[in-house]
Amino acid sequence: MAVFTEVTPDQAQALLDRLRLGRLLSLRGIKAGIENTNYFVSAEAGEFVLTLFERLSFEQLPFYLQLMKHLAARGLAVPDPQADEQGQILFELNGKPAALVDKLRGGHQLAPDVFHCEQVGAALARMHLAGQDFPLHQPNLRGLAWWTETVPVVLPFLAPEQAELISAELAFQQQLAASQTHAELPRGPIHADLFRDNVMFEGLPGREQLSGFFDFYFAGVDSWLFDLAVCLNDWCIDLDSGRLDETRAAAFVAAYEKVRPLSGAEHRLLPAMLRAAALRFWISRLWDFHLPREASMLKPHDPAHFERVLRERIARPWHALSS
């Protein structure tokens, strides 16, 4: 259940009035999701999603919401935050920060094939290019600094061989981050969590078209290659073994490169970045699993999945060019 804070029809109507979106036709709580309160809002002016942010603060939100507005203005299929007459896009409802964004059409593609991967690869590259002139800056809050501070916190919950693996991988990534090749990686705003459940497709089975992507609340400025690695580790793997499906991965990278070719440094670091992306989600899943902050709000994902993915990426480094 993902309605932690109730919103009444009168409250929703007051927001619609402020945004000049006409009469409220229906208000429906969304069950999915574990972070925020979400409602589908049907209004005379269209279909929207109302989000009440349960953890993010008024200070943190402008980066995410303005990034979505920036990308939507450049033609990317991301939810556009609705603005009032003063241009404000962040509001307060029941004491929580709130925003109303466009509802994307379609549904998730949880068993993607080459065709879906190509579309996500191209969309990711378009997003990276469109974000280049985004003026706000926020680091990736789930980047190396967070891994370094969180690994010691989760270590006591791990078996000796897991503790050894996570510590060795963290040391490897710290060393990599200090290298000259890493400094050469192109950077900008990244989504950082573009998993299968954050992308929508619509259309007939076998011919689905990407209709948009959402959930920018882990976005931050980091290397574009890291974003690509996060995607490859979710869109292009066998979910049981964690093994990379090289056909899908090659198609994903080729579609990305049609829009933005990778540099030499990016090609060289891709195998290491696939490990970094696996480490990132292994740590966050361990953290959610062993140290739930508000237990009632969390249904943690399985950490063992990303431990398998990391072991796979170490055992079988994958270079996009090798095929």
Ligand SMILES: Nc1ncnc2c1ncn2[C@@H]1O[C@H](COP(=O)(O)OP(=O)(O)OP(=O)(O)O)[C@@H](O)[C@H]1O
């Ligand atoms: N802009 C949107 N357009 C269409 N559907 C949306 C939109 N935003 C959210 N949804 C729907 O609401 C569901 C929950 O949203 P989301 O996944 O962002 O939840 P959350 O609690 O905010 O975050 P998390 O995914 O981290 O749990 C999504 O699975 C999707 O079906």
Ligand SMILES: N[C@@H](CCO)C(=O)O
């Ligand atoms: N995509 C993350 C959850 C955060 O939205 C995971 O699978 O661990």
